[in-house]
Amino acid sequence: MKPGSRLKSSTCDSEVVVIRYAAGTLQCGGAPLGEGSGATVEIDPAFAGGTVMGKRYTDAAGTVELLCVKPGKGTLALDGVALLLKEAKPLPASD
Amino acid sequence: MNIALLLEMAADAAGDRVALVCDGQRWTYAELLAAARGACALIRDSKAEFVALLDESSEASVIGMFGAALAGVPYCPLNYRLADVDLGSLLARISPALVIGDSDRVHRLDVTSSHVVYSRSAFTLAVQEAVVTGAEEYDPGLGIAIQLFTSGTTAAPKAAILQHANLVSYILGTVEFASADDSEAALVSVPPYHIAGIAAVASSIYAQRRIVMLPAFSPDVWLRLVDAEGVTNAFVVPTMLGRIIHAIDKGVHGNVASLRSIAYGGGKMPLELIHRALDLFPDAGFTNAYGLTETSSTIALLGPDEHRAAHGSDDPVVRARLASVGIPLPTIELEIRDEEGRVLSAGQAGEIYVRGDQVSGQYRERSALDADGWFPTRDAGYLDADGYLFLAGRADDVIVRGGENISPGEIEDLLLTHPAIADVAAVAVPSLEWGEGVGLAVVVRGGFDQPDVDELKDLIRQRLRSSRVPEVVRFLPSLPYNEMGKLLRREIKTLLAA
Structure with a gap:
């Protein structure tokens, strides 16, 4: 899981780019994220919160960070624990 | 993560929206991305190890930057105002390069003929005609995105390098994706070899704010473009702001009511001038942005409300803030240190040190970071009791x-x-x-x-x-x-x- 790798959900349309990764299994909609070809597995209703384009998701300890580049219905998770939304701190258009 | 992903995301989400206006021509996000992919093919065919720009800003500078990123070679905009002898030695340091711009000058200076050279129009045409199959593997963006030569007033110019990770961290940390509405337009008039020009392009694309490119700054054209394109955001250096105000004083007309945000930086703003500007543009929010090439642009900001508060205040402490560069960004750390490296407290002047993901602090020849990742900016300054940063010149001055x-x-x-x-x-x-x-x-x-x-x-x-x-x-x-x-x-x- 190198930074820059693009991963696809196997339960929904979600796609993410890895910004930071240390260890563990990255999941979406209850199933592992991979380089595969899109939704092939049933989504776990417990992990169906959805992803938002352009948002970053991280674990509480900040060991992984994913950027959503295509939205979908699944919830991103690391080893079964849902990732948290990481807010940008928008500047007053400085450049 | 590759900086080109910022453009890919904008093209995915809003392909038909206008991304860039330059010399009357309009480019959508989808068209810009297609051109950048064409540029990538061109760059790979050329076997160039750098993409250099010897030109003013235009669609070619934007396409060249993202094309280089996709191809995985550094984009290196050069200062076309340099004398032949200095420019010649920089061209030799980035050989072999694909050079966009003043082809006559490059041919004259490139004695070994190692560069592949395109004029601006030839490049723009070639990238649109290049064959892109859709099966290309693009660079993952683990390396260098940008190489900028410092001005080098004492010694040979240093080659400051920004990794994809530095720039991406700056953009993701400070810009909300697709946050600009359809009416927003950013007027970019800084030269392409300045970090502010690069940051302006990257953040506008990620915010989906239309870029209005002004290749060669003149106050009259700047005012005309604000009016004609309904420009909402602009970045200027203090000299430009002075010339714009001078032009307005002389009676150059242009409706500037659309301007919501004017950011400035890149040099010291005379107090008199910013007070004048605040009066002249009563509805615009002013932002002072302080940053360096080595820090991927902005690291401290004085925002619009603070400008208005200082401008209208009788309290000398509040009023003095107009001379500050504001508060350091929450995404970086900043310290003032003395010559022995001890951290100084509020009010004491020393050298400004910064640390964070957006801070590169790397030159091609060496890293300027200390063992703990702090970058000594060589700028002198101090923080006041409320955390506002005041600059006091270069440490060397x-x-x-x-x-x-x-x-x-x-x-x-x-x-x-x-x-x-x-x-x-x-x-x-x-x-x-x-x-x-x-x-x-x-x-x-x-x-x-x-x-x-x-x-x-x-x-x-x-x-x-x-x-x-x-x-x-x-x-x-x-x-x-x-x-x-x-x-x-x-x-x-x-x-x-x-």
């Missing part, structure tokens, strides 16, 4: 008189309160007794008599200290600045030492 450190800024700020002084610079001059002493270059305001040297010395002695009293005072018709409005202190030093 400090005058060391008999072991005492004198910041040029305190002398200059005092003298600028004198009604007859339009501009002034304090620099170190050789002193037999003290090692270094204070030298002053003074520009007299039009319509005023030249002030008496003893009067100026008395003013400094009374308001500051006797050690600040100049040994040399010279009156000049003007002070030397570079095209970005940076005072060329070394030239003044040479002049006063002679």
Whole structure:
């Protein structure tokens, strides 16, 4: 899981780019994220919160960070624990 | 993560929206991305190890930057104002490169003919005609995105490098994706070889704010474009703002009511000028952005509300903030340190150190980061009690008189309160007794008599200290600045030492 790798959900349309990764299994909609070809597995209703384009998701300890580049219905998770939304701190258009 | 992903995301989400307006031509996000992919094919075919730009800003500079990123080679915009001999040596340092722009000049300077050269129009045409199959593997963005040569006033220019990770971290940390509405447009008038120009392009694309490109700045065209394109955001260097205000004073018309945000940086803003601008653009929010090439642009900001508060305040502390560069970004760490590396407390001046994901601090030759990842900016400054950062010149500009450190800024700020002084610079001059002493270059305001040297010395002695009293005072018709409005202190030093 190198930074820059693009991963696809196997339960929904979600796609993410890895910004930071240390260890563990990255999941979406209850199933592992991979380089595969899109939704092939049933989504776990417990992990169906959805992803938002352009948002970053991280674990509480900040060991992984994913950027959503295509939205979908699944919830991103690391080893079964849902990732948290990481807010940008928008500047007053400085450049 | 590759910076080109910022453009890919904008094209995915809003392919048909206008991304860029330049010389009357409009490019959508989808068209820009297709052109960048064409550029990638061109760059890979050429076997170039760099993509260089020797040109003003245009669609080609944007396409070249993202094309280089997709191909995995550094994008290196060059300062076309450099003399032939200096430019020739920079071209030799990035060989072999695909060079976009002034092809005649490159052919003349490139004695080994190792570069592949396209004029702006030839490049723009070629990238649209390049064959893209859709099966290309693009660079993952683990390496260098941008290489910028520093101005190098004392030695050979240093090649500052920004990793994809530095720039991406800056953009993701400070810009909300697709946050701009359809009406928003950013006027980009800084040269393409300046970090502010690169940051402006990247953040506007990620926010989906239409870029209105002004290849060669002139105040009249700037005002006309604001009017014609309904520009909402603009970044200027202080010199540009001064010329815009001068043009308005002379009666150049243009409806500027659409302007919501004017950001500035890249040099010291004269207080008088920013007060004037705040009056002239009462509905615009002003932002002072402080940053360096090595930090992927902005690291501290003075925001619109703080500008208005300072402008309208009678409280000297609040009013003084207009001369600050604001509060450091929450996404970076910033410290003021003394020469021994000890962290200083509020009010004490020292060197500004920064750390964070957006901070590169790397040159091609070496890293300037310390063991803990802190970057010494070589800028001098201090934080006030509320955390506002004030700059006090370059650390190298400090005058060391008999072991005492004198910041040029305190002398200059005092003298600028004198009604007859339009501009002034304090620099170190050789002193037999003290090692270094204070030298002053003074520009007299039009319509005023030249002030008496003893009067100026008395003013400094009374308001500051006797050690600040100049040994040399010279009156000049003007002070030397570079095209970005940076005072060329070394030239003044040479002049006063002679």
